[in-house]
Amino acid sequence: MEFIYYFGEVFTPISMLLLIGGTIGGLILGATPGLSPTMAVALLIPFTFHLSAVHGLILLGAAYTSTVAGGAVSAILLKIPGAPANIATTLDGHAMALKGEGAKALQLSFISSLFGGVFGVFLLIFLTPVLAEWALAFGPSHLFWLAILGVTVIGSLESNSVVKGLLSGCIGMWLATIGFDDMLGVKRFVFHSSLGGGVNIIPALIGLFAIPQVITMFANGRFDQDFERIEVQKHPIGDAFREVFKRMRALSIGTITGSIIGLIPGVGGQIAGLVSYDQAKKFSPEKAKFGTGHSEGVIAAEAANNAMVGPSLVPLLTLSIPGSPTAAVLLGGLLIHGIFPGVDLFENHPEVAWPFINSMLIGQILMCIFGIYIASFAARVAQVPKSVMAATVLGLALFGSYAVQQSMGDVYVMAVLGTMMFFLERFGFSAAPLVLGLILGPIAESNFVQGSMIANAQNGPMSYFFSGTLNIVLIAVVVVSIGYSAWSELSARKVAQ
Amino acid sequence: MKKLLSALAISLMGFTGTTALADYPERPVMMMVSYGAGGATDFQARIVTMTAGNEDALGMPIAIINKPGAGGRVGWNWFATEADKDGYTLAAYNIPHFIAQSIKGGVDYSADSFEPIANWGADPAVFVVGKDSEFNSMADVVDFAKANPGKLTFSGAGLFVGHHIAALQIEKAAGVKMAYIPTKGGGSAAMKAVIAGDVLGGVNNLSDAYRAVQAGSIKILGVADLERNAFLPDVPTMKEQGLDVDNASVNFRGVMVPKGTPQEVIDQLAATVPEMFAHKKVAGKMKQGGSPMHIMTRDEVKAMWAARQTTLEELLKGL
Numbered sequence: 001m002e003f004i005y006y007f008g009e010v011f012t013p014i015s016m017l018l019l020i021g022g023t024i025g026g027l028i029l030g031a032t033p034g035l036s037p038t039m040a041v042a043l044l045i046p047f048t049f050h051l052s053a054v055h056g057l058i059l060l061g062a063a064y065t066s067t068v069a070g071g072a073v074s075a076i077l078l079k080i081p082g083a084p085a086n087i088a089t090t091l092d093g094h095a096m097a098l099k100g101e102g103a104k105a106l107q108l109s110f111i112s113s114l115f116g117g118v119f120g121v122f123l124l125i126f127l128t129p130v131l132a133e134w135a136l137a138f139g140p141s142h143l144f145w146l147a148i149l150g151v152t153v154i155g156s157l158e159s160n161s162v163v164k165g166l167l168s169g170c171i172g173m174w175l176a177t178i179g180f181d182d183m184l185g186v187k188r189f190v191f192h193s194s195l196g197g198g199v200n201i202i203p204a205l206i207g208l209f210a211i212p213q214v215i216t217m218f219a220n221g222r223f224d225q226d227f228e229r230i231e232v233q234k235h236p237i238g239d240a241f242r243e244v245f246k247r248m249r250a251l252s253i254g255t256i257t258g259s260i261i262g263l264i265p266g267v268g269g270q271i272a273g274l275v276s277y278d279q280a281k282k283f284s285p286e287k288a289k290f291g292t293g294h295s296e297g298v299i300a301a302e303a304a305n306n307a308m309v310g311p312s313l314v315p316l317l318t319l320s321i322p323g324s325p326t327a328a329v330l331l332g333g334l335l336i337h338g339i340f341p342g343v344d345l346f347e348n349h350p351e352v353a354w355p356f357i358n359s360m361l362i363g364q365i366l367m368c369i370f371g372i373y374i375a376s377f378a379a380r381v382a383q384v385p386k387s388v389m390a391a392t393v394l395g396l397a398l399f400g401s402y403a404v405q406q407s408m409g410d411v412y413v414m415a416v417l418g419t420m421m422f423f424l425e426r427f428g429f430s431a432a433p434l435v436l437g438l439i440l441g442p443i444a445e446s447n448f449v450q451g452s453m454i455a456n457a458q459n460g461p462m463s464y465f466f467s468g469t470l471n472i473v474l475i476a477v478v479v480v481s482i483g484y485s486a487w488s489e490l491s492a493r494k495v496a497q
Numbered sequence: 498m499k500k501l502l503s504a505l506a507i508s509l510m511g512f513t514g515t516t517a518l519a520d521y522p523e524r525p526v527m528m529m530v531s532y533g534a535g536g537a538t539d540f541q542a543r544i545v546t547m548t549a550g551n552e553d554a555l556g557m558p559i560a561i562i563n564k565p566g567a568g569g570r571v572g573w574n575w576f577a578t579e580a581d582k583d584g585y586t587l588a589a590y591n592i593p594h595f596i597a598q599s600i601k602g603g604v605d606y607s608a609d610s611f612e613p614i615a616n617w618g619a620d621p622a623v624f625v626v627g628k629d630s631e632f633n634s635m636a637d638v639v640d641f642a643k644a645n646p647g648k649l650t651f652s653g654a655g656l657f658v659g660h661h662i663a664a665l666q667i668e669k670a671a672g673v674k675m676a677y678i679p680t681k682g683g684g685s686a687a688m689k690a691v692i693a694g695d696v697l698g699g700v701n702n703l704s705d706a707y708r709a710v711q712a713g714s715i716k717i718l719g720v721a722d723l724e725r726n727a728f729l730p731d732v733p734t735m736k737e738q739g740l741d742v743d744n745a746s747v748n749f750r751g752v753m754v755p756k757g758t759p760q761e762v763i764d765q766l767a768a769t770v771p772e773m774f775a776h777k778k779v780a781g782k783m784k785q786g787g788s789p790m791h792i793m794t795r796d797e798v799k800a801m802w803a804a805r806q807t808t809l810e811e812l813l814k815g816l
Contacts, residue, residue: 038534038535042535045534045543049547049782136689136692139694180566180567180568182655182656183656183679184656193574193575196566196570197565197566197567198566198567200566265686265689266686315689319689319692319712320705320709320711321692325533325534328533328535328536328685330535331535332540335785336785337785338786340708342713342714405565405566406564442681450679450680453676454650454676454695456676457647457649457676458650
């Protein structure tokens with residue numbers, strides 16, 4: 001309970017000012033497509049040069065928590081996920097916004113982010129040593145199976161057809177093979193210099209989600225002069241809290257899945273939201289409502305992506321290994337002040353480590369308060385005329401994909417993928433499984449290659465990939481996941497007949 | 498009067514003409530880092546350029562932009578082919594990475610595409626094992642590798658980077674075959690594999706390994722450099738342990754400009770940048786962060802690049 005003594009440091013005027021500034025700034029940066037949490041934290045690092053270690057880290061901690069939650073704003077209102085963490089939020093969140101329930105969706109997302117986030121930070125505070133062992137337990141073979149588990153989710157994400165979902169996933173996985181391969185040192189599918197580094201996930205995300213919408217809006221705009229005005233329903237905040245508590249199952253599935261997956265170095269943050277969404281859907285008696293603007297979908301996804309924040313820092317704080325790109329940036333923020341993370345961090349630098357963690361707790365609460373305040377007027381976005389909206393989204397998409405690495409190449413990639421997605425959507429394919437393929441492809445591939453190399457030096461691939469408790473558990477979960485999808489598909493067909 | 502005016506105009510023109518260069522830089526300068534934000538190169542680049550705005554340095558701030566991808570190839574390709582050659586676009590280099598990549602081919606640059614300005618850091622590769630490993634010296638590692646050819650797995654951050662070069666040199670010097678496992682996700686993924694026991698050993702950056710030793714999770718068996726390092730005075734070099742490994746794998750980081758940049762600008766940068774690196778504020782932050790500094794002037798870097806070119810060509814010939 002040592003951390004309680006250090007709350008004093010967080011409640012000094014300067015710290016509070018930084019916390020509030022970091023939270024509001026983080027929400028805005030997070031809501032801007034293209035500015036992922038990693039980018040936002042990296043942008044703030046130079047400011048921390050001039051702050052003391054404690055103040056710098058308080059600012060970074062607050063910004064990290066609120067950017068992850070802020071990504072929900074553009075996911076819900078514009079159907080553009082600010083970062084991979086928010087992909088699952090678009091599925092039901094945007095559907096809610098289209099029904100005029102944008103305010104409700106935002107409130108639900110910030111409240112469930114608060115619960116998930118606080119749970120995750122408490123795990124970080126109380127269970128760090130245990131969790132560190134868990135994080136290390138995942139070797140190449142386990143990460144490979146975990147990616148395969150993610151692939152099984154792909155089929156069920158697509159609501160109308162499993163086959164089309166899997167096909168979209170395959171396209172995503174193929175896109176992921178483009179570029180220089182660092183494991184084998186070969187060039188693959190590089191036809192233009194801007195593809196040398198492969199397809200960057202953020203521009204792809206923006207293109208696949210935003211561009212089809214923009215094209216549709218422009219196409220309909222002329223005939224849409226007096227489009228039906230979406231009634232923006234006011235939603236009392238008390239009702240939102242009651243709703244979240246009523247959906248306890250989705251909230252706890254999101255929180256627990258998010259914290260567990262968040263812990264795994266190199267994988268966590270990107271798929272926590274999607275896997276939790278899928279789990280919540282499988283356990284829900286109202287499966288058919290998912291994807292049509294069901295509150296459980298938003299709650300599970302947003303609880304998960306904030307629950308991942310705390311555990312994702314475990315490998316960094318205990319082993320000095322950044323488990324995610326954002327953690328790598330935070331490591332820079334620690335090193336600049338001469339603080340070396342490691343098991344004895346909390347003994348050597350308690351005056352820095354604890355306020356940093358506390359700031360993430362207080363940051364969650366501030367994030368929820370300011371987020372709900374933003375929600376009260378941000379939901380009006382639904383009333384903006386389509387023509388204005390199309391231009392705004394296009395502007396944001398161009399800005400966001402250029403900003404990732406100041407590269408016009410990324411803008412082309414965004415535009416090409418987006419246009420391709422517009423046509424694919426006409427044939428019933430959707431963007432979420434495609435992006436999941438893009439994320440999981442490299443994880444599955446690199447861990448398979450690496451695992452095979454290690455296996456060949458040892459007893460061969462069979463024993464490396466198929467023995468050991470963790471491997472067998474993961475394979476079993478994969479089998480159950482596939483079996484369950486097949487069974488529910490078949491029984492749904494029977495009902496239809 | 499007319500004559501006087503035109504004379505005045507001409508002399509003024511001459512004046513502005515010369516000051517245009519003398520005034521360099523008159524706007525902020527950009528520096529491209531071909532690795533992601535938060536990586537060691539990015540982190541150090543931000544520190545060493547933090548005093549650029551001071552009057553005794555450039556007098557203008559240096560802004561860092563990141564163009565990561567394909568182990569640095571994306572950024573350096575861009576720098577060699579598209580960057581402005583006016584002195585307002587600098588880049589960070591990593592040796593031996595970009596030279597090794599250019600020898601291997603498939604990229605738009607070679608050492609001749611760039612003009613070095615100055616070197617700020619040198620991060621040697623070290624051989625690391627888990628804290629409970631049975632290996633306590635490089636001799637143990639070599640003995641195991643001799644008894645079990647191709648079975649000693651060791652990790653490093655990708656191919657044709659310092660870690661890979663060190664791995665090749667160690668194998669060559671000991672005359673053994675080991676299993677180099679390149680990881681995706683840089684040095685930290687390679688370090689994780691060592692700590693978690695996924696592999697038996699690994700090659701990693703001295704700066705990262707130094708932190709991991711402080712955290713108590715690994716042992717460092719040897720430094721692939723000519724001399725012992727100030728951060729790790731107790732760890733012997735490879736040479737001291739009988740392995741003929743020089744400093745070809747040391748990750749040198751510094752600043753360069755594209756070929757074709759005006760000579761005056763290069764000269765001015767070459768004169769001021771090393772002093773900027775030597776600023777005590779910079780040195781203090783670098784030391785705090787556990788990043789070894791090694792300042793070299795333009796001429797010294799030129800010689801180092803040429804030496805690397807020869808060594809790496811020979812080393813990578815068989816691959």
